[in-house]
Amino acid sequence: MKLLQVQERIKKEDIGGFLFSSIPSVFYLSRFHSTNAYVLLTENRKLFITDSRYYEGAKEKLKDWEVVLIGKKNKKQIEELSEIINQLKIKKLGFEEDRTTVSFYRKLKEVVISELVGFSGFLNPFRASKTEEEINIIRKAVEKTDRVFAYILEKIPQAKDELDLRRMIINQIFLEGGEGESFPAIVASGKNSAVPHHETSHAKIEKNQPVLIDMGMVYEGYCSDFTRTVFYGKVDREFEKIYHIVKEAHLAAVEKVKAGVPVKEIDLAARKVIEKYGYGDYFLHSTGHGVGIEIHEPPRVSHLSEEVLLKNAVITIEPGIYIPGKYGVRLENIVVVREKGCEVLTQTSLQPVSIT
Template sequence: MPKIEVIRKKILESGLNSFFFTKRSDIFYMTYFNSSNAYVILTDKENIFITDGRYYESAKEKLKDWKVILLGKDNKNILEDLTEILLEKGGKSIGFQEDSVTLSFYKKLTEKTDLKERLIGFTNFIDEIRMIKTEDEIQIIKEAVKKTDIVFKKLTSEINKFKTELDVRRRIIDLIFEMGGTGESFPAIVASGKHSAVPHYETDNFPIEKNSPLLIDMGMKLKGYCSDFTRTIFLGDVDHEIRKIYEIVKEAHIEAVNTVKEGVKISEIDRTARKIIEKYGYGDYFIHSTGHGVGIDIHEIPRISKNNDDVLKENTVFTIEPGIYIPGKGGVRLENIVVCRKNQPEVLTETSLDLLTF
């Protein structure tokens, strides 16, 4: 069933006449059209795309199966215009994304009419639909991952010429564009020495230390979808304890991946990685979940967490990224993107998990 019809079915099963979408990534998911100011209304029969004059002509040309409506026509206030469209098209029961609109937007939209009585708020309305990727989506993510592997290979081939963390990040961005990406899927983390012990460190103009770990966490946007990738490499000699935790993280990563198959509890994937790290006495230093879904957004459901007892579904795409972080010393994280197939995992990332020194 086409994705729009799957969403429409959920709308009707929820007892709604229509649904008003405001979340940018959900709108892209339904239309594959990028706009910084767009809204979608799905009714039982109509697909309605609403945007302003900057995108209107392009949307009319590209969205052949959609009724495209121009916002702000005849110098109307955009929010008043939206209100009129919702009153005309939405029916008496209109779902909306209360998790993606501001309170100010909601108040202005509903202050002059009975629209407030018609709107029913939902959170994460189509997240579970988006979680199961189509083969076309998987192929785009696979392409993004392959290009990210190449970025990493090119980056490490010249790693010794960089002086600071920001030098490395600048080169990552250049390489993403050289490979055809449209940008970073998140600001790359380049963490040298003790900074590698901070899982979401903010890259700085800090000198890259010799004889220390260098954690590189990066991803690219390609055709609207994200990749995500982390390796910890070493410049010069490797400290004995850091080498030890590298091998522990690698073992935890491999065992977690081997747990992946349709029907397994998601918590089992996390617990598999966590038990291995705990076995070696480093449980207190694994301070985040084992992974997260990836797609149009860099963080999607499912969260690969010990507290998530949902079962894994076929064609879910997510990261496996255990880590150990020793404050003041350094850390190791190893991250690949995995697709859950029926009876086994498909690991999209091809870069080796073996320890790399330069």
């Protein structure tokens, strides 16, 4: 169990305990959603600390945790939190320096007797390599996202504009059992598709133009991520050429995915294909990223990365080419890193699609 491994690392780091304060970390460790909660771990204790809005629900769900209520006294929560920490007589207390505000750090330092020891990415090694249970949740999220896309394809001619199509996407996510978007869906039509992270707008979806759809859902606390670029109307020949280059780059990157492979090799495999056809300057972002509780998690699949792919990591492969003022193409799948290759979770075809 990952929680025991986290506690083992706390012991190995020679700190008496660790205070997790960020929403993703608290959920990862407890599997309980709260906008105001802390997880305090020591070598042999696990405390879930929250206010009255979540206390009863946490007590009901977290049977093997010490669930502690704060906000019940005429005191500031930081003071109540410090009392709990001080009672445990922790000499050195780890905290998430990369996810903690300067204000919170200063206040905590004033009231705890512990020496505060900051860590960046303390949970990254645990979160990067998923359990099979986590992978199965993401697999279901991806299956549902595939179905959302299949439904949305038929709705493109009916959409009033980009935002109207996004509305349909959101509605279908809920109908599929999702908890919401994993990020604001991008619907980019025509020349807007040449902007990698176009902000979905009231732009009309015109015929004989491409439509780039980048979307994902949250399912049981985990994210999916998916991109396809389709053509609405008669396909432009240059667009079709670029589409096939991006597809070739995508497949070249997927072919490289295997546990133990340097992350940069995945990005370079896609980049070399695009450069070979003379479009290197139009590939404007890295090839992918990790996915899990958050839509962007380590590793960043970039040629600048010094990381190595971990077994059971879940990453995206999403190369793209963007021609300013004309159009862009991006194709994205989610894959699981395995010992001898990868498992592609996204089942939607990479074949070009035109909508009439």
